[in-house]
Structure formats: C-alpha cells, structure tokens
Amino acid sequence: MSHEPRVLLGPGPSNIHPRVFQAMISPILGYLDPVFLAAMDETMVRLRYLFQTENEFSVTLPGSGMAAMEAAVCNVVEPGDKVIVGIHGFFGQRMAHIVERHGGTAIRVEVEFGEVVTPDQIRAALNAHPDVKMVGVVHGETSAGIGQPLEEIGKLVREREKLFLVDTVCSLGGADIPVDRFLIDICYSGGQKCIGGPAGISCITLNDRAWKVLEGRKAPPDTWYLDLALIRKYWFSDRVYHHTAPGPMVFALKEALTLIQEEGLQARISRHEKVGSLLHRGLTDLGLELFGNPDHRLSMLTCVMIPDGVEDAPVRGRLLEEYGIEIVGGFGPLKGKAWRIGLMGYSASERNVHYLLAALREIIQA
Amino acid sequence: MSHEPRVLLGPGPSNIHPRVFQAMISPILGYLDPVFLAAMDETMVRLRYLFQTENEFSVTLPGSGMAAMEAAVCNVVEPGDKVIVGIHGFFGQRMAHIVERHGGTAIRVEVEFGEVVTPDQIRAALNAHPDVKMVGVVHGETSAGIGQPLEEIGKLVREREKLFLVDTVCSLGGADIPVDRFLIDICYSGGQKCIGGPAGISCITLNDRAWKVLEGRKAPPDTWYLDLALIRKYWFSDRVYHHTAPGPMVFALKEALTLIQEEGLQARISRHEKVGSLLHRGLTDLGLELFGNPDHRLSMLTCVMIPDGVEDAPVRGRLLEEYGIEIVGGFGPLKGKAWRIGLMGYSASERNVHYLLAALREIIQA
Numbered sequence: 001m002s003h004e005p006r007v008l009l010g011p012g013p014s015n016i017h018p019r020v021f022q023a024m025i026s027p028i029l030g031y032l033d034p035v036f037l038a039a040m041d042e043t044m045v046r047l048r049y050l051f052q053t054e055n056e057f058s059v060t061l062p063g064s065g066m067a068a069m070e071a072a073v074c075n076v077v078e079p080g081d082k083v084i085v086g087i088h089g090f091f092g093q094r095m096a097h098i099v100e101r102h103g104g105t106a107i108r109v110e111v112e113f114g115e116v117v118t119p120d121q122i123r124a125a126l127n128a129h130p131d132v133k134m135v136g137v138v139h140g141e142t143s144a145g146i147g148q149p150l151e152e153i154g155k156l157v158r159e160r161e162k163l164f165l166v167d168t169v170c171s172l173g174g175a176d177i178p179v180d181r182f183l184i185d186i187c188y189s190g191g192q193k194c195i196g197g198p199a200g201i202s203c204i205t206l207n208d209r210a211w212k213v214l215e216g217r218k219a220p221p222d223t224w225y226l227d228l229a230l231i232r233k234y235w236f237s238d239r240v241y242h243h244t245a246p247g248p249m250v251f252a253l254k255e256a257l258t259l260i261q262e263e264g265l266q267a268r269i270s271r272h273e274k275v276g277s278l279l280h281r282g283l284t285d286l287g288l289e290l291f292g293n294p295d296h297r298l299s300m301l302t303c304v305m306i307p308d309g310v311e312d313a314p315v316r317g318r319l320l321e322e323y324g325i326e327i328v329g330g331f332g333p334l335k336g337k338a339w340r341i342g343l344m345g346y347s348a349s350e351r352n353v354h355y356l357l358a359a360l361r362e363i364i365q366a
Numbered sequence: 367m368s369h370e371p372r373v374l375l376g377p378g379p380s381n382i383h384p385r386v387f388q389a390m391i392s393p394i395l396g397y398l399d400p401v402f403l404a405a406m407d408e409t410m411v412r413l414r415y416l417f418q419t420e421n422e423f424s425v426t427l428p429g430s431g432m433a434a435m436e437a438a439v440c441n442v443v444e445p446g447d448k449v450i451v452g453i454h455g456f457f458g459q460r461m462a463h464i465v466e467r468h469g470g471t472a473i474r475v476e477v478e479f480g481e482v483v484t485p486d487q488i489r490a491a492l493n494a495h496p497d498v499k500m501v502g503v504v505h506g507e508t509s510a511g512i513g514q515p516l517e518e519i520g521k522l523v524r525e526r527e528k529l530f531l532v533d534t535v536c537s538l539g540g541a542d543i544p545v546d547r548f549l550i551d552i553c554y555s556g557g558q559k560c561i562g563g564p565a566g567i568s569c570i571t572l573n574d575r576a577w578k579v580l581e582g583r584k585a586p587p588d589t590w591y592l593d594l595a596l597i598r599k600y601w602f603s604d605r606v607y608h609h610t611a612p613g614p615m616v617f618a619l620k621e622a623l624t625l626i627q628e629e630g631l632q633a634r635i636s637r638h639e640k641v642g643s644l645l646h647r648g649l650t651d652l653g654l655e656l657f658g659n660p661d662h663r664l665s666m667l668t669c670v671m672i673p674d675g676v677e678d679a680p681v682r683g684r685l686l687e688e689y690g691i692e693i694v695g696g697f698g699p700l701k702g703k704a705w706r707i708g709l710m711g712y713s714a715s716e717r718n719v720h721y722l723l724a725a726l727r728e729i730i731q732a
Contacts, residue, residue, distance in 0.1 A: 002389075002392055013394050026368055028381060033372065062433070063591060066608070199610045199614075200615050220467065221467075222589070224436050224464045244431065247565055249612070
C-alpha cells in the first residue's frame with residue numbers, strides 16, 4: 001500500500017465500501033462479452049431503483065459527474081437555444097457556462113449564496129422567455145451546502161411543456177429525489193458521492209419527453225464522446241461499439257448500487273439525514289455557526305463558518321496530517337471563511353461524525 | 367468473484383497485471399490531497415518516458431481513448447478550420463467525423479483497407495489545401511491490423527508549419543513511437559491496450575507548438591469536459607478544480623506505467639514484436655492467410671482471414687465458452703471475413719499465443 005487511508009469528509013470522493021473495491025478488481029471482460037453485457041443490464045435495473053424512475057434509459061457514462069453535466073446540456077442544446085438555469089451556487093454557474101459553450105443562451109435566475117431559487121422566480125423567467133427549451137437546476141449545491149426544492153418547479157416546467165434538468169451529483173443516494181414523481185426529464189449524478197462508488201464514472205437517466213427533443217435535433221450534438229444517441233446504441237439491443245466501456249468502474253458502480261438496494265433507498269436517505277443532523281448539532285455545540293438558509297441545508301454537505309481567530313488552512317492541514325481526516329475549504333464568497341464537510345455514502349457514519357467533532361474540538365479549543 | 371477470468375486477445379481491454387489491480391484499490395484520496403498530487407506528478411514523468419517526449423504537458427484524461435481523440439481534435443479545431451486526415455481504416459474515419467462534429471472540414475486522404483497512407487499523398491493534400499491547420503493520422507488501425515509509418519509525414523507537416531496529430535490508442539507501449547523525434551505535436555493513447563492499464567482512462571501529450579495554437583483560438587472549445595486549458599490548470603501549479611479526478615484509474619495507470627519502466631520500453635516493444643511474429647507464423651502454419659500489406663502489419667493486432675468453410679461467430683463462441691479466450695470479428699469490409707487478434711500489454715505473452723493456436727487448431731481442424 002503506497003499511502004495511509006484517509007477519512008474522507010469532503011465533497012467527494014468519499015470512502016468506499018470494501019465490496020466496491022472488490023468488485024473493481026473483477027476479472028476484466030471485453031466490452032461485448034455476454035457476461036459484461038448482463039452486468040450492464042443489471043446496472044440499469046439498479047439505476048432505475050436509485051433514480052426512482054421507469055425510464056428505460058438509465059445508464060452509466062464513461063466520465064465524471066461533470067461529464068454527465070455536459071452530456072445532459074449538450075445533447076439538448078443547439079446553437080441559439082435558450083435555457084433557464086436556476087443558480088444557487090458554483091455548479092449552477094457552471095451549468096449556465098456549459099449551455100453557452102454549446103452555443104445556447106443561458107437565462108440566469110440567481111439567488112444569494114445560501115438561499116434557494118423559488119418557483120415564483122422560475123415562473124417569472126418562463127413568462128419572460130416563453131421560448132426556452134429547458135429549465136435546469138442543481139439539487140445539492142456542494143459549494144453552499146444547500147438543497148434546491150424541486151417539486152413545484154417540476155410542475156411549472158411540465159405545464160409549460162419544457163424539459164426539466166436536475167443535477168443530483170452531490171445528493172443522489174442520500175436525498176429523496178423521485179425522478180418520475182418530481183417530473184424531472186433529465187437527471188444525472190456522479191459515482192463518488194452519496195452513491196458510494198468510485199470517481200470517474202457517472203450516471204444519467206432520460207425519459208421519453210427528453211428523447212423526443214434529442215431526436216428532433218437539426219444536427220447531432222457538437223460532442224461525439226458524450227453523444228447520448230450513440231451511447232444508447234451501445235447500451236441497448238444494437239450493441240454498437242462507441243467507446244471501450246470502463247469495465248472496473250462499471251463493476252464497482254454496480255456493486256455500490258447493489259449495496260444501496262440491500263440497505264434500502266429510504267433507509268439510506270434516513271442514515272444521511274441522521275448523521276447530517278448529528279453533525280449540525282455537534283458543530284453548533286462547539287459554538288460554530290452553520291451557513292445558509294436553515295430550511296434548506298443539506299445533510300450530506302455541511303457548510304460551516306470558521307470562527308473568528310481560527311485560521312482556515314492550518315486547521316485543515318492538521319486534520320489531514322494528524323487525524324487523517326479530509327474536509328475542504330469554502331468556495332467563492334466563502335473562500336477562507338467556511339469549511340465544507342461531506343457525509344456521503346460509506347463516509348456517512350456516526351463514527352466519522354464523532355471522530356471529526358473530537359478532532360475539531362481538540363484543534364480549535366487548544 | 368462474479369465471473370471467470372478470460373484470456374483477452376481482442377483489441378482491448380486486455381488482461382492487466384496483478385499489481386495494476388492492486389494499485390487500483392489504493393485507499394481513496396481527495397483530488398487535492400498532497401499525496402494524490404504527487405502521484406499525478408509521478409504519472410506525468412512516466413508518461414513522458416512512454417511518449418518519448420520532453421513535453422511538460424503529458425497527462426491522463428478522465429475518459430476512454432475516444433475521449434482523448436475528441437480532446438485532441440476539438441481543442442484545435444474551430445469552426446471553418448481544415449484538417450487533413452489520413453485514413454486507413456475505421457478510426458481514421460472516426461477522426462474525420464469528429465473534426466466535422468466540431469465545425470471543421472475534414473480533407474480525407476483515404477487508402478484501401480490493409481494499406482497505409484503515403485507521404486506523397488499527404489504532400490499532395492498539403493499542396494491542394496495549403497490553409498489546413500493540422501494533419502491527423504492513426505498509427506495502429508485496430509480495424510485493419512496495420513501500422514501507419516509516421517516519420518516522413520511528420521517531416522512534411524513540420525516543413526509546412528502545420529500541427530501533426532497521431533492516434534496511438536492501439537499501439538503505444540507496444541510500438542516504437544518517439545513523439546519528439548517523429549515531430550508529433552499532439553499524441554494520445556488509451557489505457558487498456560499495450561499500456562496495460564484499465565479502460566476508462568487515457569493519456570495525451572502536447573508540445574509548445576500545439577499549445578500556441580490552442581492559446582490562439584478565437585473562442586474556447588465547444589466542449590467543457592475535455593477543454594485541455596482547464597485540465598492543464600488542474601495538473602499544474604494552479605491546481606484549479608475542473609473535475610473530480612478518477613483516483614483508482616490514475617493509480618492503476620501509474621502502476622502500469624511503472625511496470626513499463628521496469629521492463630524497459632525497448633524491451634517491451636521487442637516483446638510485442640516477438641509474440642506478434644510467433645502468432646503470425648503460427649497462423650500461417652495453420653494454413654490461415656494474414657490480412658493486409660505485409661510490410662505494415664502490426665504486432666499487437668493481427669487481422670487474419672477466416673478460411674473457407676469456417677464460420678465466424680461459432681468459432682469465436684467456442685473460443686470464449688470452451689477456452690475462455692476472447693478474439694473479435696472483422697470490421698467494415700472484413701466483417702464476417704476476418705478475425706482480429708490482439709496481443710497487448712500483459713496479454714502479449716508467448717503462453718497466450720501457444721494457447722490460442724492450440725485452441726484454434728482443435729476447433730478448425732476438428
């Protein structure tokens with residue numbers, strides 16, 4: 001072993017279950033091997049459970065959560081298309097930027113850091129821009145530790161017959177995001193956060209409404225690697241070669257999804273909520289102040305203000321070196337002013353909360 | 367273990383060394399952990415050895431070899447740019463297609479399947495299109511089992527002050543491709559072939575001439591995930607977050623690269639040539655006919671004609687089910703008419719050649 005294990009309490013990657021590691025080193029198979037194709041099919045079944053969807057197209061993508069964000073955007077957006085992007089942090093900004101990279105126009109609906117976008121704001125944007133193609137939001141903003149409510153926005157978007165795109169990279173597997181019931185048309189997540197898999201693989205689901213839009217494009221998307229129509233041909237009956245599937249990552253993610261089913265999605269969500277509350281109480285008891293609107297704080301990613309007189313980097317350095325614990329610094333307006341603490345997937349345990357709180361107490365109160 | 371190991375003698379993925387598996391399950395680290403950053407730096411050093419280059423920018427990419435192809439093309443090509451693509455098989459066609467996806471014009475210089483593009487053909491294309499930005503070729507065509515000579519074309523392209531792009535997905539680590547000496551400006555490869563790593567990660571190197579072109583773009587590339595300028599900011603001193611690095615894949619590839627250095631690149635190339643020759647002789651002794659121009663056959667990917675009276679799929683099915691050996695079928699004009707046999711990385715052993723030949727003899731001569 002080349003290095004010591006860490007207790008990973010940042011925004012991902014998180015620690016992963018030994019069974020996920022074990023699956024990762026399954027014997028390598030060809031990308032058309034019948035055994036591998038069966039593993040892909042099983043992965044899809046488990047992804048439908050995780051996304052709470054009936055969508056046939058629920059697959060992994062051969063890249064990180066950011067590849068999934070780009071795939072979700074660029075397969076829909078054609079030059080000149082307008083997309084409303086609800087922004088409550090860094091990743092919403094990035095989604096808007098990616099819309100623009102692909103020749104679209106991003107209508108930014110921004111709120112202050114620590115708040116959430118309201119249905120009224122989305123309604124106003126839809127009224128002002130009735131010709132938009134899609135409305136996109138980030139559910140769990142890892143930059144702010146805030147979760148965006150989805151259900152009301154989903155209804156609004158469906159009424160106007162637009163597509164509803166939701167980023168759940170931070171939260172899927174740790175928060176209740178029923179894709180079909182919330183009227184989400186395109187949803188994606190990353191492997192390495194609450195899902196408990198490795199970094200480098202992501203997952204996405206699209207319903208028929210979304211596919212109809214993709215099939216109505218004037219031209220194919222301007223990226224080839226993330227062209228979902230080509231990826232679909234590999235995952236389904238045609239099995240047409242597109243890229244060489246990242247076998248070890250697929251096996252690892254499949255095992256992570258199996259663990260989710262064994263635990264039960266609702267029980268897993270409760271676990272994340274429970275350890276999140278435990279952390280929030282513990283930090284408050286230490287005299288620290290949590291960031292952002294208390295009604296919308298995430299359980300899997302907590303943004304906490306650094307107390308006066310305490311320096312950011314030295315504390316994180318001591319946590320890493322003396323305790324083996326990784327937490328990360330604040331983002332954007334919170335840089336140097338807050339810490340971000342993740343409790344995701346296999347890392348989301350009471351033991352980790354107690355250990356972190358004890359370490360923080362020793363360092364801060366020393 | 368969910369399934370039996372295979373002897374992987376297709377066009378990749380290939381079998382991987384136990385040490386590569388072991389590295390893959392190294393404890394997970396954050397993407398800014400000092401230990402992980404040091405591993406990235408070490409990976410770059412080893413990639414420079416593999417590419418035989420002094421290029422500082424020699425990094426992994428968080429996607430398959432096809433992601434690397436797209437990155438190489440789309441970071442250079444702006445709408446309206448012309449690229450000469452030398453095509454001697456499927457992957458050259460794909461490169462031309464990707465040029466077009468990004469708004470460029472592909473000048474196709476095509477030769478018959480089984481042949482190679484000549485310097486005269488490239489010279490003629492350069493004369494006819496003096497305004498091209500780049501010339502791209504595929505070195506090892508996995509679709510045809512043919513290797514494209516590079517050195518003369520490299521000189522021509524440099525004389526005209528264009529960029530020279532070479533795809534070495536199939537061959538790097540098993541063929542002698544000195545990037546600097548061959549005047550290659552952009553070169554990429556995949557993890558899972560002769561390099562002996564996992565699928566799902568790739569590598570790329572760019573020299574200063576290439577960076578100058580990238581830095582002179584009118585607008586950023588139309589993809590965000592594969593934007594090399596952003597990826598560079600993460601790999602070098604700024605360490606700006608772009609995507610969450612695929613830790614297990616990076617550790618695995620680094621170990622594969624370490625194994626290459628331990629074996630010695632030239633010794634490794636000799637091994638590939640030796641087992642390739644052994645296979646070629648063995649197949650000929652079995653009465654089979656090798657495909658393509660004998661002067662340019664690859665050692666790591668052999669295309670062999672299926673003898674009269676022998677059916678394609680049943681033979682491959684028996685190899686897989688009874689012997690646990692994967693080889694694959696022919697591509698394009700060779701579909702149903704040829705087999706493709708890979709001897710790459712850890713799979714490139716005399717033992718595997720003898721086993722495959724024995725199995726083929728039993729099946730065909732029965």
